[in-house]
Amino acid sequence: QVQLQESGPGPMKPSQTLSLTCSVSGGSINSGGFYWSWIRQHPGKGLEWIGFIYYRGTTYYNPSLKSRVTISVDTSKNQFSLKLSSVTAADAAVYYCARESGYNYGFDSWGQGTLVTVSS
Amino acid sequence: SSELTQDPAVSVALGQPVRITCQGDSLKTYYASWYQQKPGQAPILVIYGQNNRPSGIPDRFSGSNSGNTASLTITGAQAEDEADYYCNSRDSSGYLALFGGGTKVTVL
Numbered sequence: 450q451v452q453l454q455e456s457g458p459g460p461m462k463p464s465q466t467l468s469l470t471c472s473v474s475g476g477s478i479n480s481g482g483f484y485w486s487w488i489r490q491h492p493g494k495g496l497e498w499i500g501f502i503y504y505r506g507t508t509y510y511n512p513s514l515k516s517r518v519t520i521s522v523d524t525s526k527n528q529f530s531l532k533l534s535s536v537t538a539a540d541a542a543v544y545y546c547a548r549e550s551g552y553n554y555g556f557d558s559w560g561q562g563t564l565v566t567v568s569s
Numbered sequence: 570s571s572e573l574t575q576d577p578a579v580s581v582a583l584g585q586p587v588r589i590t591c592q593g594d595s596l597k598t599y600y601a602s603w604y605q606q607k608p609g610q611a612p613i614l615v616i617y618g619q620n621n622r623p624s625g626i627p628d629r630f631s632g633s634n635s636g637n638t639a640s641l642t643i644t645g646a647q648a649e650d651e652a653d654y655y656c657n658s659r660d661s662s663g664y665l666a667l668f669g670g671g672t673k674v675t676v677l
């Protein structure tokens with residue numbers, strides 16, 4: 450069974466670039482048909498999809514964040530990553546990585562989430 | 570359209586059925602998936618596609634679709650079903666993943 454684990458920074462300051470990595474175990478990130486996503490949840494709020502990378506490297510980002518987001522994959526390490534530039538307090542949230550086992554099949558595997566705080 | 574709308578909260582007596590709905594124009598084209606989230610935990614997929622349950626999800630969870638509305642039904646709600654439930658689908662472009670605002674289910 451595939452497992453996902455996020456790792457990321459300590460507290461962030463406004464204007465910095467957030468970098469998060471999702472390590473995948475129990476399966477290859479290079480296996481066909483999977484979409485690897487980043488999703489965030491502001492405290493006490495709902496879920497917001499940030500973007501995905503398809504195993505072949507195709508990406509798609511939420512238009513509301515597109516200008517600041519980059520998602521990449523490192524198949525040699527079985528990891529995929531999120532970079533979010535110019536963070537503000539509005540980017541403080543729990544960030545999840547998740548796998549979709551096919552187009553619109555639902556996110557069937559999630560990391561445990563990592564809390565990102567932004568404060569000056 | 571780029572919105573999925575859910576009722577904020579619903580309560581159900583122990584052992585009774587409860588239905589949670591999700592409305593959005595894109596649901597006329599794309600199936601919804603449903604997630605259960607308990608405090609401090611990551612969401613868990615409970616329904617995807619037309620009405621499919623991942624391994625390990627009890628059969629008291631079921632999904633249905635009609636027009637612009639997707640529904641999640643819990644037949645015989647249990648105390649452990651008390652949680653937030655989110656629907657998820659695509660927008661009309663087919664790329665952007667959308668989530669509903671969530672429904673808090675309270676089991677009385």
